Structure formats: C-alpha cells, structure tokens
Amino acid sequence: MNQVAKVIVDVPAMQVDRPFDYVVPENLVGIALVGTRVSVPFGNRKVQGFVVELGEVEDVTKLKTIDSVMDVLPVLNEELLELGDFLAKETLAFRVSVYQAMLPAALRAKYEKYVVRLDTEDDELERLFEGYETLPFKELIGRNILKSVQKYVRSGQVEIAYAVKNKVTNKKNTCCNLPAYAKPATRRTIRFT
Structure with a gap:
C-alpha cells in the first residue's frame, strides 16, 4: 500500500477547487501530514498546496508525486481545515484562498x-x-x-x-x-x- 495525500492546490479557479491525489514519497511519509503545505506538480508547473487528507491506495501508477514539504510541522490543524471548508461553502470562496487567509x-x-x-x-x-x-x-x-x-x-x-x-x-x-x-x-x- 502506498500513502496518498489529498491536496488542495494553489490555483484559485472553480474547476480545480477540489482535492487532487498525490503519492507521498517514502522520504516524506510521516512528514507530509494533514495541514502541511507542500510543493506539487500541477500541469506543467509546480504549485503550493495544502494536504487536507491522507489515505492509502494500492495502484498509484497514474498519480503524480509530492515534490517537497514547505513546513516541518502542519501550519493548519484539523479544526482550521474544517473551518476553511465551512467558510468556502458559505462565502462561495475558493478553499485555497480561505486556507491562505488563515496563515x-x-x-x-x-x-x-x-x-x-x-x-x-x-x-x-x-x-x-x-x-x-x-x-x-x-x-x-x-x-x-x-x-x-x-x-x-x-x-x-x-x-x-x-x-x-x-x-x-x-x-x-x-x-x-x-x-x-x-x-x-x-x-x-x-x-x-
């Protein structure tokens, strides 16, 4: 089983205002935690993102890998992530914009x-x-x-x-x-x- 992170990418657009799955490489397992900012490939560029959930999947052949973490410890806790989801729904804002406002x-x-x-x-x-x-x-x-x-x-x-x-x-x-x-x-x- 491979660890997979659901990441909200720093692209404020309606089409990408959802979590994307990325493989957590072996050297980042236990470091890329929920609430941590990460650098991920998105299209043909690298963007910042927030890990919002961790899970495990067997087949990761079609998934991209997290490049690096930007924080040793999470910058957003579970409560702030839930609050961010609530605010994004209530105010029709992008989730990444709400998370960045909390930093x-x-x-x-x-x-x-x-x-x-x-x-x-x-x-x-x-x-x-x-x-x-x-x-x-x-x-x-x-x-x-x-x-x-x-x-x-x-x-x-x-x-x-x-x-x-x-x-x-x-x-x-x-x-x-x-x-x-x-x-x-x-x-x-x-x-x-």
Whole structure:
C-alpha cells in the first residue's frame, strides 16, 4: 500500500477547487501530514498546496508525486481545515484562498526558513548541523533528513525560524545635471542604463 495525500492546490479557479491525489514519497511519509503545505506538480508547473487528507491506495501508477514539504510541522490543524471548508461553502470562496487567509502574515510574505539548533550537547545534531548553529531549510530538503529534523523539533532540541524578506524595495533614480550651454540635442541623447 502506498500513502496518498489529498491536496488542495494553489490555483484559485472553480474547476480545480477540489482535492487532487498525490503519492507521498517514502522520504516524506510521516512528514507530509494533514495541514502541511507542500510543493506539487500541477500541469506543467509546480504549485503550493495544502494536504487536507491522507489515505492509502494500492495502484498509484497514474498519480503524480509530492515534490517537497514547505513546513516541518502542519501550519493548519484539523479544526482550521474544517473551518476553511465551512467558510468556502458559505462565502462561495475558493478553499485555497480561505486556507491562505488563515496563515500568519510571515507565512504569506516572502520569507526564508531556517532551522536553529537549541541543544549544543547532542553529537548527532552536531553532525547534522556540521558545526553551524543555523541552517537554511532548503539545504535540509536536498540532504533528505527531514524526518530527523521533525523529531528534533518535536523534542525541543531544534526550532524553525522565519526570516521575513521586506517586499518594499528602494527605488533608485540616476540623474545628471547638464550645463546650461549644452545643446538640446545632447540633452535628448543621454540615456542611463
């Protein structure tokens, strides 16, 4: 039996406002839990989605696989998922839009996720962190050690920290003051690149 997750994808359209089945790969079993955000293939692109249900199926030949998880622990609990379903039906909103509205602002903004080591005595953690105090979450996904990280988060030896990126950027203008005797044609031809 293979574990399958029902995922609400981040495509706010009436035709796709329903759960889609995705295979949970072996390395994400026990990590891709109900309420967790995941990255999944949808059509010819990758989108974010919310796991709303887990089950088991024998034949998974026609199903796509979850690419990665975005959270070590679920961001929405069962109660919030039920509330989201209720609100979507009552207000005629898309389920994914309701779920995203329930997320804290830090999870909606552009952010980077880090794993911070709290226990400095554990030798296995020392090897895992390679001597560093913090590691970018992206590195852990590539190293296939999320199950260990999840265990340490639950035991309080490690925590997940978010660094919110400021979406506001400073606009820079370059200007040049030409002398009064510069010809009008010269003024028109100056360009900054």
